[in-house]
Each structure stands twice: as structure tokens, then as C-alpha cells.
Amino acid sequence: MSEPSHALRPVPGTPALPHATSRRLPPYCGIVAVDAKDFTGHRAIEHGIISRTIPQLLQFSFERAGLTEVWSDRKFPNSTGDGYVFGFDPSAMPFVIHPWLHALQDVLTEFNVHSTGTVRIRLRVSLHIGPLPDSGDEFDGNGTPRNDTHRLLDSRPVKAVLASSSENTTQVVAILSDRCYQDAVVSGYAGRHEDYFIEVPATVAGKRFAQQAWLYVPVPSGNLxxxxxxxxxxxxxxxxxxxxxxxxxxxxxxxxPSVVNRADHGFVNAGPVHGGQTLNNNAVQGGNHEGRR
Structure with a gap:
């Protein structure tokens, strides 16, 4: 569809400033980003192996979840070294939440069982929905929704939950933006009830970022x-x-909390007593005056 005839056309070669003129929104896109736990903690010789392995594990998990087209049709795919990010048709978001996250958990569990003593990979996952340019240009996929996806991935709650859970049990911890949660979960389209999700304040150390978000752990362990x-x-x-x-x-x-013991008109000693003890009770009970002891 062409722009309205009354729309102002920018001078060629000049940047499109915000609010300078009205323009059409880019198409809405689902965004998934993953990041490996403790990537920099691995030896340098292992970094290349992890970077190559993560997309392979993602592909296999999408195939296992019956979502081959999500992987084959992914938009602006990009390896981040310790992770991976790409866009997809947002109508598939309910299926990405479930069953894909659970399939990813299963795939990583199998991979880590067979890689005992070598490289183990546990992933944080961030899911978001928003308008992003997708025209085939090499700079497609850049915008606020993409930035927020990575901020969510680096936020304190999702990092802390994965770090505090058992490496033998929990291989995946996901964080959903509130828009993703409202559109795909609260709406009832995703195959997981709201009770599976925990609301968290997503903040990133050193960044001006604070959003409401939702944690989902396919196989939890420890104290959520x-x-x-x-x-x-x-x-x-x-x-x-x-x-x-x-x-x-x-x-x-x-x-x-500490237990407080009380003894009316008597002594409670929690340790040795050196010397005498004197108690003067002035209370009257049953007509008898408690005297000096």
C-alpha cells in the first residue's frame, strides 16, 4: 500500500527524524534471543565450539517441537558469540512458549548428559513481540523491541534463577516481556496457564532499563x-x-526468627549464672502475694 498523498516526503539522503512525519509501522515480529550461562567462564578454546553448537541445538529443538518452519523462516538471524537471536512470525509465539521451551529443555538435558566432562550448555531465553523493519536490508531487525529483548535476556531475575537452580535439572530459564505474556498467555492461546509464570521486575545493572516481565521455567529446581x-x-x-x-x-x-521464652514470676536462664539471683514480683494472683525470693 502506498503512502497517503498528503504525507511529507523526506529529502533524499537525510535521516528520518522522529515525529518529523507520519510513517507506517514496520511489521510486528516475534523475537527470540538466547544466551549461554557462564560463557566467559569457559576456556577460550571452547568458545568457538559453543558458538557453533547453540544454533544446532536450537534447530534440533524446533524440529522436535514440530516447529520446523519457525527455524527455516527465521528473520535477521545473528550469532552473538555466546548466544543467538532471530525474528519469526508472531502468530507462532504461543507454540514457541509451549511446546518449544520444553523441547529445548529436553534437548539440552540430553546434550549435557552425553557431554559430561566436556562443554555443558544451559540457556537463558528471552521472548518479545514488536514492530521491526524486515525489508531484506542488512540492517533489518534493529529497533527498540530488539534492544528490549536483549535487556530482558541480561536482566537480574532470569540470570539469578538459572544460577540458583540445579545444573542437573534446570537447563532453560525463559523471560517473557509483558506484551508477549499478555498477547500469547493471558489471551489463552499458549498451551500453558498463567499459573506457570512468575511476575518479576526486570532490571539490568548499569542500564536505564526497568520493565515488568514474566519468568517461565520448564523444569524448575531450587527455590523460585x-x-x-x-x-x-x-x-x-x-x-x-x-x-x-x-x-x-x-x-x-x-x-x-529467634524464639523468645517467657516465664512470669520466675527465671529462665540460657547459660551459667555466677552469684545470686533476686526476683521481686509485685503481682497478686488468687489473693496470694508473691513475696521476695
């Missing part, structure tokens, strides 16, 4: 409701819904 990871408000809401840890510790993993 940790106030050091999710924040007090999220943990308190989880406790109110009956999701707190059992007796012996609170949701943060902290020990229970």
Missing part, C-alpha cells in the same frame, strides 16, 4: 520464590497464594 531474586513484593504475593517454602525457613531461604 527468593526475595533476593524476585523482590519482596513478588515473594509476598507468592506466599499469600500458598507458594512459600515449608517449615524451617521462609521464602528467602533464611532461618526462622
Amino acid at each position: 520464590y527468593d526475595r533476593h531474586i524476585l523482590g519482596d513484593r513478588v515473594v509476598e504475593e507468592g506466599n499469600a497464594q500458598g507458594d512459600a517454602e515449608g517449615p524451617g525457613q521462609d521464602a528467602s531461604g533464611s532461618p526462622p
Whole structure:
């Protein structure tokens, strides 16, 4: 469809400044980005192996989930060294949330079992939806939704949950933007109920970024409701819904508060006493005056 006849045409060669004239939105696109845990912790000789292996594992996981076309039709694919990012038809987002994330968990579990003693790969995954240019140009795929996808991937909650979970059990932790969550999960299109997702404040150290987001862990382990990871408000809401840890510790993993023992008109000693003890009770009980001891 052509631009309206009254639209102002920019002078050739000049940048298109924001709000200078109205233009059509780029097409909406689903975006998936993944990042390997502790990539820089691996020896340099292993970096190339990991960078090559991640796209292969992604391809295999999409095929296992029955989503071959999502991988074959991906837009502006790009390796980030320690991860991978690409765009896809946003109508497939419900299937990317489920069953793909679970398929990725299974594929990584199998890979890590057979790579014992060599390279192990655990992934953070970020999912988002937004308008991004897709005209075939080499600079396609750049824009705020792409930036936010990477910020979510680097945010504190998703990193902390993967780090605090068992490497033998949890291979994937995903974070969804609120737009992705509302459009694909709350709408009912995704094959996972809202109860599988945890609301988190997504922030990135050293960056001016703070958004509401949603964690999803296909195979959880450890304590998801940790106030050091999710924040007090999220943990308190989880406790109110009956999701707190059992007796012996609170949701943060902290020990229970100190026990205070009380003895009216008597002594409670928690240690040795040197010298005498004197108690003067002035209370009257049953008509008898408690005297000096």
C-alpha cells in the first residue's frame, strides 16, 4: 500500500527524524534471543565450539517441537558469540512458549548428559513481540523491541534463577516481556496457564532499563520464590497464594526468627549464672502475694 498523498516526503539522503512525519509501522515480529550461562567462564578454546553448537541445538529443538518452519523462516538471524537471536512470525509465539521451551529443555538435558566432562550448555531465553523493519536490508531487525529483548535476556531475575537452580535439572530459564505474556498467555492461546509464570521486575545493572516481565521455567529446581531474586513484593504475593517454602525457613531461604521464652514470676536462664539471683514480683494472683525470693 502506498503512502497517503498528503504525507511529507523526506529529502533524499537525510535521516528520518522522529515525529518529523507520519510513517507506517514496520511489521510486528516475534523475537527470540538466547544466551549461554557462564560463557566467559569457559576456556577460550571452547568458545568457538559453543558458538557453533547453540544454533544446532536450537534447530534440533524446533524440529522436535514440530516447529520446523519457525527455524527455516527465521528473520535477521545473528550469532552473538555466546548466544543467538532471530525474528519469526508472531502468530507462532504461543507454540514457541509451549511446546518449544520444553523441547529445548529436553534437548539440552540430553546434550549435557552425553557431554559430561566436556562443554555443558544451559540457556537463558528471552521472548518479545514488536514492530521491526524486515525489508531484506542488512540492517533489518534493529529497533527498540530488539534492544528490549536483549535487556530482558541480561536482566537480574532470569540470570539469578538459572544460577540458583540445579545444573542437573534446570537447563532453560525463559523471560517473557509483558506484551508477549499478555498477547500469547493471558489471551489463552499458549498451551500453558498463567499459573506457570512468575511476575518479576526486570532490571539490568548499569542500564536505564526497568520493565515488568514474566519468568517461565520448564523444569524448575531450587527455590523460585527468593526475595533476593524476585523482590519482596513478588515473594509476598507468592506466599499469600500458598507458594512459600515449608517449615524451617521462609521464602528467602533464611532461618526462622529467634524464639523468645517467657516465664512470669520466675527465671529462665540460657547459660551459667555466677552469684545470686533476686526476683521481686509485685503481682497478686488468687489473693496470694508473691513475696521476695
